[in-house]
Amino acid sequence: MYCDFDKLSLYIDDELEENDKIEIEKHLQSCNNCRDELKILNEIKQGLSKLNAEIELPDGFHTELMKKIAPPKKYKYTKYYFMAASLLAALIAIPSMYQQPTEQPDLSRARTMEMAIDLPYMFEFDASSVEVVEEIKLDIENVGVVYNDMQTQGRLYYLLEGYDNYKLIVDIFEKNNYDIAPISDFINVPEIGLFELIVNYP
DSSP: OOOOHHHHHHHHTTOSOHHHHHHHHHHHHHOHHHHHHHHHHHHHHHHHHGGGSOOOOOTTHHHHHHHHTOOOTTOOOOHHHHHHHHHHHHHHHHHHHTSOOSSOTTSOHHHHHHHHTSOOEEEEEEESOHHHHHHHHHHHHHTTOOEEEOOBTTEEEEEEESHHHHHHHHHHHHHSOOSEEEEEOOOOOSOOOEEEEEEEOO
16 A cells, blocks of 8 residues: 555544555554654644633623724724724634534534624623523524524623524514613614624623
8 A cells, every 4th residue: 555644634533434444554554654644643633622622811801802992883994993803803703613513503613704804793782690691592592593602701792694683683682671781782784794792791
């Protein structure tokens, strides 16, 4: 058998047919180059698995960052705000690529990253308690909203896509009298791509 480095990668990931696996194992017994390559691939795989650890941001990070890049009240985005918002969206979305989806697999991580660079809408509220947030989460699940869950301690953070999901969220908030204070409230938009729903709670 000749050295096939592509098959080594499949071998590490346990994606080979049984006969190919046996053939690779026999070849590894006699080929130093492939054994060295296998060792390097194993080290890379172990290093990448360590990236799955969730990144913890310091308390108040989001609030302080939002104060520094807060949009003008009429949502007129300047060049600098847009760059900062894009950077923030990428900063938030990148760690989620290394984690398994917990709620809704419909919005893929690659699609989230692709759209997160162009993130014009953010709707943020402060809730009075965790119970209010649990009620909001339940109402959102009950109507079938598709979202990417990126919440952290003290912050409900859903990344959503499309006007249909936007309309469902607005309807939920209009029909229920949640004990919340808007930081940036919903606006009337004819079309919407990707948007953030953030609810901070104690």
